Amino acid sequence: MEQEFASTLLENAVTELSRLPGVGRKTALRLALHILRQEEKSGVALGEAIINLRKGVKYCEMCHNISENDVCPICSNPSRDASTICVVESVKDVMIFENTRQYKGLYHVLGGVISPMDGIGPDKLEIDSLVERVSKGSINEVILALGATMEGETTDFYIYRRLGALPVKITQLARGVSVGNEIEYTDEVTLGRSLLNRTLFSDSFKKDY
């Protein structure tokens, strides 16, 4: 398209912004014009924050969560239970579990789930490093906390097979009716599993939340 923009700087910014997920060229233009309307220092701060993020973030060599040091604050926190590993798909899932404030163990971020459709095999995920971590012997429990999807459960099963020979308890997040949900809006598979894995009612008010 011939000279749609009066400025190649604008053209360039729109092109880069439109690579972001959910941002088309129209939205990118709106964002770029917004940046132009703000004070110079706020646009520069945005650009620098992005560059610093991309250049500066490291990944924890233990759990592969993002970190500013070689080992993240969770892995290096002596008050956390280092014998339990919660296996999650992404960095974001770590934040979500941390926000529940229910978990005091460590994490292991896989960086995805097995998905042959998207060309993601076990070799592209941090599964070997998980097996290595567990095989050192100080881990008592591995909690599989991937999504309750086809890909998540396939990955759960693959990890279960890989860890099978090691002396470690492997657990999975409970499947059941979501808190706050009506029975009539809960799917049959979930209901079936929540029935099979029903818990003692008296336990439900012993828990501290």
Next chain:
Amino acid sequence: MEQEFASTLLENAVTELSRLPGVGRKTALRLALHILRQEEKSGVALGEAIINLRKGVKYCEMCHNISENDVCPICSNPSRDASTICVVESVKDVMIFENTRQYKGLYHVLGGVISPMDGIGPDKLEIDSLVERVSKGSINEVILALGATMEGETTDFYIYRRLGALPVKITQLARGVSVGNEIEYTDEVTLGRSLLNRTLFSDSFKKDY
């Protein structure tokens, strides 16, 4: 909120991204994690494009459109009709009119419209510079091309008053039924004005579009 993020770099990027219009903290986090998943060079390119945009863009000293030089390519193009000025609200409107390929004159970007509710008075807009441009005497027509809103028409009227003493024709974009629209979905005010300003039918197929 105590340490929601494992990294202050991430925290900082999320904060800056969430200042963009329509981007909340959740979307900002999604964007930041997307940037982290991409190659380093693409994140850096985005950041640099934003900084270069904000630092490098100038405004045309004639029409206040964005430009990379002191005078923009439209104002400095000798094949354009320098006796006609189309007054628009924003840089984006210039692009929209350019895309119609119907207009060969120059522009004047106000940088907004008069809006007492938002604290925008005439002094915050490029109205004095418009009056100055017109008073130099080489302008035959000023086309008011602001939105058909309360604020747009207030601004039209204010400019009309300011230019009133000068020997220049002042026109306004036609109000009428949008091309492609049904009568039953057109509001009464628009219908009323389209009736008052009805045009000779034979003119409608003489126009070259």
